[in-house]
Amino acid sequence: MITASALQAGTKQRILDTAEHLFACEGYRGTSLRAITGKAGVNLAAVNYHFGSKRALLEEVIKRRMGPLNQVRRKRLEEIRARSLTEGKRPDIRAVLTAFIEPTILFRESERGAGDFITFIGRSFADPDDTVRTVFHRVINPMVQLLFRTVSEALPNQPKDIIFWRLHFTIGALFHTMHIYGAMKPAFMSMTTYIDARSLVNLIIPYVTAGMKA
Amino acid sequence: MITASALQAGTKQRILDTAEHLFACEGYRGTSLRAITGKAGVNLAAVNYHFGSKRALLEEVIKRRMGPLNQVRRKRLEEIRARSLTEGKRPDIRAVLTAFIEPTILFRESERGAGDFITFIGRSFADPDDTVRTVFHRVINPMVQLLFRTVSEALPNQPKDIIFWRLHFTIGALFHTMHIYGAMKPAFMSMTTYIDARSLVNLIIPYVTAGMKA
DNA sequence: ATTTGATTAAAACATATGTTTGAAGTGGTT
DNA sequence: AACCACTTCAAACATATGTTTTAATCAAAT
Numbered sequence: 001m002i003t004a005s006a007l008q009a010g011t012k013q014r015i016l017d018t019a020e021h022l023f024a025c026e027g028y029r030g031t032s033l034r035a036i037t038g039k040a041g042v043n044l045a046a047v048n049y050h051f052g053s054k055r056a057l058l059e060e061v062i063k064r065r066m067g068p069l070n071q072v073r074r075k076r077l078e079e080i081r082a083r084s085l086t087e088g089k090r091p092d093i094r095a096v097l098t099a100f101i102e103p104t105i106l107f108r109e110s111e112r113g114a115g116d117f118i119t120f121i122g123r124s125f126a127d128p129d130d131t132v133r134t135v136f137h138r139v140i141n142p143m144v145q146l147l148f149r150t151v152s153e154a155l156p157n158q159p160k161d162i163i164f165w166r167l168h169f170t171i172g173a174l175f176h177t178m179h180i181y182g183a184m185k186p187a188f189m190s191m192t193t194y195i196d197a198r199s200l201v202n203l204i205i206p207y208v209t210a211g212m213k214a
Numbered sequence: 215m216i217t218a219s220a221l222q223a224g225t226k227q228r229i230l231d232t233a234e235h236l237f238a239c240e241g242y243r244g245t246s247l248r249a250i251t252g253k254a255g256v257n258l259a260a261v262n263y264h265f266g267s268k269r270a271l272l273e274e275v276i277k278r279r280m281g282p283l284n285q286v287r288r289k290r291l292e293e294i295r296a297r298s299l300t301e302g303k304r305p306d307i308r309a310v311l312t313a314f315i316e317p318t319i320l321f322r323e324s325e326r327g328a329g330d331f332i333t334f335i336g337r338s339f340a341d342p343d344d345t346v347r348t349v350f351h352r353v354i355n356p357m358v359q360l361l362f363r364t365v366s367e368a369l370p371n372q373p374k375d376i377i378f379w380r381l382h383f384t385i386g387a388l389f390h391t392m393h394i395y396g397a398m399k400p401a402f403m404s405m406t407t408y409i410d411a412r413s414l415v416n417l418i419i420p421y422v423t424a425g426m427k428a
Numbered sequence: 429a430t431t432t433g434a435t436t437a438a439a440a441c442a443t444a445t446g447t448t449t450g451a452a453g454t455g456g457t458t
Numbered sequence: 459a460a461c462c463a464c465t466t467c468a469a470a471c472a473t474a475t476g477t478t479t480t481a482a483t484c485a486a487a488t
Contacts, residue, residue: 027342029243043437126340126393128241165417169387176386179340207383210428211421257467
């Protein structure tokens with residue numbers, strides 16, 4: 001039983017890892033089960049056996065990483081809110097944005113394969129396929145809600161709809177960065193594009209902070 | 215001959231319009247030729263007859279609108295550069311960004327169907343499908359190059375790589391806005407999301423200007 | 429050693445896709 | 459009327475896809 005479940009975990013894991021990679025590179029629709037199972041070295045039927053369907057596999061791929069990532073972001077945002085409550089002063093907008101953005105970008109270097117996931121997520125918001133957007137939306141929306149609330153507390157004098165749109169601009173900047181970073185064509189805009197994640201955080205934070213306060 | 219070419223134009227146009235709409239809603243890969251021809255009320259073979267292939271149709275859909283749009287943006291950017299040259303002072307960064315962004319967002323209301331196109335373009339940058347990205351990249355890249363040059367002239371003291379990344383944040387904010395605007399789910403972030411294009415321009419310009427100058 | 433339950437394997441299924449083909453239709457010209 | 463280029467149409471083609479099925483395989487428990 002132990003060996004059996006270990007083998008199962010081996011196959012499941014190989015499928016998850018390969019699917020994550022291919023979803024990031026070719027998209028959900030552009031990735032066939034045959035491509036996944038072929039590259040993973042498992043039988044075609046293994047996906048339906050272990051996950052039930054391609055869609056269920058997608059869900060697993062997203063939830064596996066999004067869980068831990070959301071936990072970190074939630075914790076940092078909640079800390080800020082708690083501290084702001086005890087100290088009786090409003091949260092600092094830069095700190096709020098950092099709490100959300102920093103874990104997201106640094107997540108790329110947290111584990112093997114996480115980079116693919118970040119690329120995938122960065123693209124998912126714009127994915128025309130309802131399947132992807134629905135699954136993704138369900139796991140990201142509570143997080144964005146929390147961010148919205150916290151930003152509202154940091155900028156209490158701003159009308160809600162202005163915060164709403166500026167937050168969309170911020171998310172747009174972040175997600176765009178997420179999918180171009182690490183998957184960028186050489187010499188786009190005739191520039192070398194390499195930058196380490198830490199420096200990227202240091203670049204985007206001032207940008208979005210200035211934008212939110214504009 | 216006149217009637218014949220008018221009929222041809224009728225079919226071609228119907229295909230172009232329908233394809234534009236479906237590409238925006240379902241994506242390039244998610245849109246079958248049968249869906250296009252069915253909705254357009256033309257025969258399945260008409261696409262291959264008039265355009266040669268699905269890919270060539272995509273190219274036509276993009277070039278048809280991108281031509282005029284790019285012309286406006288190029289003209290406005292060139293005007294700024296010319297004026298800056300004659301007056302001997304550097305371009306104003308806000309004016310530069312407005313020259314690029316304003317025509318893009320207002321383009322949605324310029325003609326019937328243009329809104330679909332803007333949504334489609336907003337998604338194309340993040341499209342995992344090489345076909346879409348390649349075609350799209352070819353028509354947008356010269357424009358982005360020009361924007362990069364003009365922004366560099368407006369911010370001569372900023373290192374090029376900082377401009378490079380801040381421009382990416384800006385493009386991310388713009389493209390994200392392009393595809394969520396007009397296609398947004400109701401009550402996202404528990405807000406009504408309607409806003410007219412003019413007001414949206416007035417919201418995004420201060421945001422990206424502040425970000426670029428941060 | 430045999431049985432059992434879970435996993436893997438190969439094949440088939442039903443459907444969907446982009447493309448091609450060859451015939452039918454269309455309208456104007458000679 | 460006969461011809462013409464151009465366009466439309468229905469059907470077929472070849473391939474790709476997610477899924478299901480049925481048999482083989484395997485490791486552990488009896």
